[in-house]
Amino acid sequence: MISVIDMPPPAESSWWRGKKGFEVGFFPSECVEVIGDKIPHSFKLSNSSTKPVFRRHGKLIAFFRSFLLSRPSRRKLKQSGILKERVFGCDLGEHLLNTGRDIPMVLKCCAEFIEEYGIVDGIYRLSGVSSNIQRLRLAFDEDRPINLGDPATVHDIHSVASLLKMYFRELPNPLLTYQLYDKFVSAMQCNEDVRLLKVRDVVQQLPPPHFRTLQYLLSHLARVASHGEETGMTPKNIAIVWAPNLLRSRDVENGGVGALHVVGVQAVLTEYLIRFSDLIFDDKGSLLSSSEQEGLLRARPKSLAISTPTKLLSLEEARARALSTHLPSSQQKYIEVGGGPDKLPSKYHTVIELPSG
Secondary structure, eight states, rough: EEEEEOOOTTTTTTTEEEEETEEEEEEEEGGOSSSSSSOTTTOOOOOOOOOHHHHHHHHHHHHHHHHHHHOEEEEEEEHTTOOOOOTTTHHHHHHHHHTTTTOHHHHHHHHHHHHHOOOOOOTTTOOOOOOOOHHHHHHHHHHHHHHOTHHHHHHHHHHHHHHHHHHHHSSSSSOSSSSTHHHHHHHHHHHHTTHHHHHHHHHTTTTHHHHHHHHHHHHHHHHHHHTTHHHHHOHHHHHHHHHHHHOEEEEEEEHOOOOOHHHHHHHHHHHHHHHHHHHHHSSOOOOOOOOHHHHHTTTTGGGGOOSSSSSSOOOOOOTTTTTTTOOOOOSSSSOOOOOOGGOOOOOOOOOOOOOOO
């Protein structure tokens, strides 16, 4: 209940002044219901004209209006560095627009660091120390100078690899985008003679920030995969750990069926993109001659088969696999995932740690 103190005529103002407890303020008259059929006789209308609230406080309102209009836009504040937004979990296009960069700085820093120091066993497969990952993430989010070359980071190279995967995993819209998920799947299910062209066509439909970032990332992953004999991370193995971070289906995330099928499609497409990134991003207009395509199809990897009506096949190592042979199993330094018994090394050694004392 409010005690009405000032009730000016409707022609002058629609705001009444009242008191509730010890607080005095203004409120719209149309929101008031007077108790009783008549206004109490003890209440007398004020004869003095009362200025409307917007007139009484006109100078203050004008000041605030001019302040809001003269304030720099949010985008200008971000570009000038006054207002900072987090890096992780921010939309890729918005982040690059705010920073004025072509690709995310976290991608550039981590990729260069891994190519220099990270050609080690299990890169991108093994996880780093959680505290180191969070420390690096906070440094990027706060836009602090990043020194990846310090001994602690070099010693825990897998933290940098885990950080890079985390960045892409937390993008609100995945790198390959929700919108193009079905088109990527359809392209991979096309006949093998047109599959490369179809995949390239879908990649060209990515938004420019996503296209540039994907091109840089795939080039990096292809270079890492070229050291598969040292790291055990072949294009297939890299694709398995990277696929969920790049391609996601909104229907499956919302509780749809077919999660296992989606995982298979993700890995097949990611391996395909890694193996043929140079051809997919080729801007010369013609991708492959007929003779090159025939040689590539003969050398396709078994790892890209998937149980769909149309076989999902990959063009195996466009320039190398057709000219080279597999290492004998006795010389392999790693186990090829899904390669079968014939791909297992002929010799093993087991390290047994005996309890002390």
